[in-house]
Structures are given as structure tokens and as C-alpha cells.
Amino acid sequence: MSIPYLPDAVTVPFFERLQRLYDAMDRGYARAADAYGFHCDGCADNCCRTRFRHHTHLEYLFLLQGVASLDAKKQLRVQSRAAQICRSYDRADEQGLQVRVMCPLNIDGRCILYAYRPMICRLHGIAHQLRKPGQSTIYGPGCTTFDERSGDKPYFQFDRTPFYMDMVRLENEFKQNAGLTARIKMTIARMIVTSA
Ligand code: SF4
Incomplete structure (x- = not known):
């Protein structure tokens, strides 16, 4: 996929x-x-090893802005790691295997583009709920570490619905303004590979 050129005004x-x-x-x-x-913190089952797929052009282009803000040496480092990770995923897919590989932006246990990280990186981990029109509320679990540390506590309402809805509205408006029609489904590694 080629990165769409869009002026700053858009x-x-x-x-x-x-x-x-x-x-x-x-x-x-x-x-x-x-x-x-x-x-x-101190989590053995780091969620940055999860193969999250991201679906919005706006988040994709925002993350690439973060990549562009890194110094040249770091950009090369994350691009090289991203290419390796994509190869690992491709190999695993060919063999029908599931793999957990650390995100190329996690260096020494920290996200080096924390301010640019996408929505799912921000919401993952805590028990939550989601309301879809005409359906009963869906309750999602927290991550394994959350279950171990806090799973015995009463549920605190964490509703992802307004965030998802606002994101869908924003993405649709952005696509309309930018003249974009394609759908995307990309890992962070794949996004970074496109910026090389
Ligand atoms: S973008 Fe940052 S928070 Fe999200 S998976 Fe990668 S390193 Fe982790």
C-alpha cells in the first residue's frame, strides 16, 4: 500500500x-x-506482543508522523525491526501458526511513540463494555495480568462505545475530506514498513 500524499491543511x-x-x-x-x-507495569505477558490490527487511515497517518519525528538512526532501526516482524508474521501465516512478536516501537520495554500510539493500545487491558444498536451490552475481559491483579474486584463501568463511535465518525469525515475510499487493516509493523 502506498501512503496517500495529503497536504497539512487536510x-x-x-x-x-x-x-x-x-x-x-x-x-x-x-x-x-x-x-x-x-x-x-512489570507485565510478563506484554500486550505489545499482541498482533493488533488497526483500521483507520487517520491513526495510520498520525503514527507515521510520529515515525518521521524520530531521528534518522532510530527510524532505520524501527524500519528494520518492522520488516523482520512482517516476515515473521508472513511465515507464521503460511504455516497456519500464531506468533507473538514484540511491536517494533517497543524498545527496552517502552513504547518510543507513546503519544502517537493507536486507540487499541490505549484501551487494551481493562475489563470493558460495548453497546451495539439493537444488541445486548457486550462485556469484554481485561488482560491476563488485569485478571490476576484486579479480577476479583467489582466491575467498574468502562464503556468503549463512545470512543469507538467518535473514532468512526472522525475517520469517515477524514476519508471524505481526503478523498480516501480504501479500507485498511494493518499491524504497526506493516504501517512502518510502508514508511521506509
Ligand atoms: S504502538 Fe506502542 S503501545 Fe502500541 S503495541 Fe507498539 S509499542 Fe506497544
């Missing part, structure tokens, strides 16, 4: 709105985490 206002939405997610997550007394 992207910047949407990046600003995306950052405001990310801030709201971070606040919602922090409220829930505080209610459980849950802290995401």
Missing part, C-alpha cells in the same frame, strides 16, 4: 481532533485503572 485539523479523542480515552482508562488500583 491532515492537521484532523490530527488535532484525534489527539483530543485520544486524551479522552486516556482519561477514561485512567479513571477505570484508578478505581481498580491497577497499574500496567
